[in-house]
Amino acid sequence: xxSVTQLDSQVPVFExxxxxxxxxxxxxxxxxxxxxxxxxxQGLQLLLKYLSGSxxxxxxxxxxxxxxxxxxSFHLRKPSVHISDTAEYxxxxxxxxxxxxxxxxxxxxxxx
Amino acid sequence: xxxxxxxxxxxxxxxxxSVAFWCNPISGxxxxxxxxxxxxxxxxxxxxxxxxxxxxxxxxxxxxxxxxRLKGVDSTLKIQPAxxxxxxxxxxxxxxxxxxxxxxxxxxxxxxxxx
Numbered sequence: 648x649x650s651v652t653q654l655d656s657q658v659p660v661f662e663x664x665x666x667x668x669x670x671x672x673x674x675x676x677x678x679x680x681x682x683x684x685x686x687x688x689q690g691l692q693l694l695l696k697y698l699s700g701s702x703x704x705x706x707x708x709x710x711x712x713x714x715x716x717x718x719x720s721f722h723l724r725k726p727s728v729h730i731s732d733t734a735e736y737x738x739x740x741x742x743x744x745x746x747x748x749x750x751x752x753x754x755x756x757x758x759x
Numbered sequence: 760x761x762x763x764x765x766x767x768x769x770x771x772x773x774x775x776x777s778v779a780f781w782c783n784p785i786s787g788x789x790x791x792x793x794x795x796x797x798x799x800x801x802x803x804x805x806x807x808x809x810x811x812x813x814x815x816x817x818x819x820x821x822x823x824x825x826x827x828r829l830k831g832v833d834s835t836l837k838i839q840p841a842x843x844x845x846x847x848x849x850x851x852x853x854x855x856x857x858x859x860x861x862x863x864x865x866x867x868x869x870x871x872x873x874x
Contacts, residue, residue: 691852
């Protein structure tokens with residue numbers, strides 16, 4: 648079954664610094680990958696998704712992710728973070744036809 | 760369009776008590792999901808409905824958890840009796856179908872604390 652592993656449980660960065668949140672997936676013929684963000688006391692919101700085509704995917708709030716088949720990775724990046732980006736970030740993969748399986752999450756903390 | 764509504768937002772109960780959560784999906788969304796998110800972990804799927812039928816409940820602890828989706832719209836998730844390890848956020852999500860095209864929309868969740 649498809650699964651994802653998020654390599655960092657917490658990532659602290661300074662405001663306006665770049666950030667990368669790492670996600671690796673279990674290899675498969677076809678894989679569909681997602682990044683979600685969860686702000687405090689809120690539900691999950693879709694940041695971006697990779698279904699096919701260009702390996703560089705752009706999402707909301709200035710985030711982007713690169714699908715790397717050889718490294719089975721789908722890392723999330725942002726060139727300059729803001730305090731408002733403080734949240735929990737989840738990588739997810741479609742398993743079967745109709746359900747998402749999530750990673751453990753990475754807590755992004757932005758320091759002024 | 761209105762989002763996925765969940766209630767209550769917070770619930771504190773003693774162990775061995777029962778509790779119920781309610782979810783109203785986006786109008787017209789055929790697929791409904793309940794996820795359990797334990798603190799520090801990613802959401803885990805408990806049950807998936809397609810209209811009013813169960814598609815996947817393989818990870819639902821059926822000795823204490825039950826869920827229904829009458830008339831293919833609202834859904835309730837019940838725990839009876841609750842255990843300390845059931846403390847978590849219970850998230851409801853819905854989709855019109857075709858996960859690749861439409862994705863999920865999540866509700867804000869119900870935070871359950873079992874003491």
